Amino acid sequence: MTKEIMIEEIKKLKKEKNAIIVAHNYQNEDVQNIADFVGDSLELAKKMVGVEADIIVFCGVKFMAEMAHMLSSDKKVLLPRIDAGCPMADTITEEDVIKLREKYPEHTFIAYVNTNADVKAHIDICCTSANAVTIVQNVKNDKIVFLPDRNLGNYVQQFVKNKEIVLWDGCCNVHDKIRFEEVQEAKKSHENAVLIVHPECRPEVVKLADHTLSTGEMVKFVKETDAKEVIVGTEEGMIHRLRKEAPHITFYNAARNFVCPNMKRTNLEDVYIALKEEKYNIILDQELREKGKKGLDEMLKYL
Numbered sequence: 001m002t003k004e005i006m007i008e009e010i011k012k013l014k015k016e017k018n019a020i021i022v023a024h025n026y027q028n029e030d031v032q033n034i035a036d037f038v039g040d041s042l043e044l045a046k047k048m049v050g051v052e053a054d055i056i057v058f059c060g061v062k063f064m065a066e067m068a069h070m071l072s073s074d075k076k077v078l079l080p081r082i083d084a085g086c087p088m089a090d091t092i093t094e095e096d097v098i099k100l101r102e103k104y105p106e107h108t109f110i111a112y113v114n115t116n117a118d119v120k121a122h123i124d125i126c127c128t129s130a131n132a133v134t135i136v137q138n139v140k141n142d143k144i145v146f147l148p149d150r151n152l153g154n155y156v157q158q159f160v161k162n163k164e165i166v167l168w169d170g171c172c173n174v175h176d177k178i179r180f181e182e183v184q185e186a187k188k189s190h191e192n193a194v195l196i197v198h199p200e201c202r203p204e205v206v207k208l209a210d211h212t213l214s215t216g217e218m219v220k221f222v223k224e225t226d227a228k229e230v231i232v233g234t235e236e237g238m239i240h241r242l243r244k245e246a247p248h249i250t251f252y253n254a255a256r257n258f259v260c261p262n263m264k265r266t267n268l269e270d271v272y273i274a275l276k277e278e279k280y281n282i283i284l285d286q287e288l289r290e291k292g293k294k295g296l297d298e299m300l301k302y303l
């Protein structure tokens with residue numbers, strides 16, 4: 001089947017089955033182009049509340065599809081590639097959180113949404129990179145356990161100096177591998193460019209940045225900035241989205257091979273098969289879904 005025919009088939013199936021396709025900013029270009037909605041984790045979570053469709057095809061990684069199921073349990077949620085996981089989410093298990101809870105009984109547990117459903121079931125409130133600072137600042141406790149991303153946690157700590165924040169030693173291996181020297185080199189090569197980086201990067205890389213932004217905030221930034229050149233310090237799929245939003249700006253990668261293999265697993269054919277065969281259906285047992293949803297509902301109160 002040619003790409004053009006496949007796109008037509010996807011559109012036909014979508015209509016027949018009353019489906020919506022949503023995609024994370026890091027997805028392949030073809031997948032972003034066929035999606036009804038493209039966004040960061042927070043935007044996608046908000047979109048899931050009250051979405052009008054029978055089927056949600058979630059082009060992202062597994063914890064995101066689980067999140068969609070938690071927030072929209074009356075819909076069928078399909079993850080086109082069941083092997084699209086998140087190594088950061090896998091750095092912490094349910095048992096780890098239970099032990100941490102015993103060690104820090106007075107702390108409020110805040111988890112980045114990049115966690116698996118069984119971990120979400122044991123925390124107090126979720127956050128994304130777009131609202132982590134606001135949530136840590138506003139929870140009514142000065143003692144926080146923040147998990148699983150130590151880089152995002154370190155970033156948050158700069159803005160919340162009056163609170164004790166215990167960090168889990170996890171990270172996104174895609175953002176964490178980006179080195180200071182390489183980003184500094186990119187800055188030297190493009191002296192007039194503004195550098196924007198994601199807070200999942202290491203603290204020394206974040207220090208180099210003109211602005212540290214979630215991917216949703218990056219979209220807002222490029223729509224409003226006067227800058228003509230921007231160096232982008234996050235997964236390179238983001239550049240496709242930014243070019244669409246601000247075609248007058250020249251974008252550069254902050255580093256070579258800034259690619260999340262899990263986000264890149266899904267291609268057009270996977271989306272087509274997912275819709276045709278209605279797979280892979282993400283279903284959590286009711287107790288797990290309800291427990292995990294509490295942390296997401298708490299987060300959504302801060303919008």
Ligand code: SF4
Pocket residue numbers: 026061085086087088089114172173174175235260261262263
């Ligand atoms: S970019 Fe990092 S945090 Fe996002 S899905 Fe890939 S490994 Fe997980």
